[in-house]
Amino acid sequence: MPEGHTIHRLAADHQERFGGRQVRASSPQGKFSDGAALLDRRVMTGAEAHGKHLFLGFGDTGWVHVHLGLIGKFGFGDGPTPPPTDTVRLRIATSAHYADLRGPAACALITEPEKRAIHDRLGPDPLRPGDDPDRVYTRIARSRISVAALLLDQKVIAGVGNVYRAEVLFRHGVDPFLAGRDLPRPVWDAMWADLVALMREGVRTNRIDTVRPEHEPAAMGRPPRVDDHGGEVYVYRRTGQPCLVCGTAVRTRPLDARNLFWCPRCQA
């Protein structure tokens, strides 16, 4: 489930429920027992996101660094904690709320310098206020790598995943295989502004919707799209189906072990 919008939403959700409060911490599954023991009965001092990385602050004790990977998930609940299931890596709870973390790629207690090192290897994030699209463009403009590959490189730009990649390329009519050095500056500026708007909307709604009103199913006389990622999109996972704008069959091809989706006509 996790692209950058998910992680920023999780930071806000943790801040709202646990920020400034003393929490109980445990690792029912056992793989984070030592870390959880150090956090138990401490105050969560803040929650922060950079790209797909989540940081939960615990004052001088340090930070919990969480990366959900492909399958990690948080589940929130209100009221007293129910008995945990055996896959819960980390449970954080007050008397009013609890959060259960399952299946993360990373869940570790780290120091402030270790946290800084993680920030240093991540590119600008459309959801971090003040992050600089010029820095991203500088890297894109001197690369022979495809724009599609560059958008998934977290050192270049942080937080974009497979859905936002496919959708932002479609919305700007960009051929995914275009070399970064051939992407015009004005197109990049528009793509960044669009990512900022789309991902902010994603944080608000907790899903990815990229289809403009005039192409929505209701406006086109089609039934609403039902898909388990839960949003309206132009090309992501619509292989073989007609493009919502021109009707051409949407194509897919593996690129660096990820599925890339695009419309060969709108993105020529």
Place this chain on the structure above:
DNA sequence: TAAGTATGTTAAG
């Protein structure tokens, strides 16, 4: 019951 898939990343070969 087993296999396949997924909005991701890292390490080994």
Place this chain on the structure above:
DNA sequence: TTAACCTACTTAC
């Protein structure tokens, strides 16, 4: 380039 990892859900046998 391939495999491995973490979980849950769907599909195939």
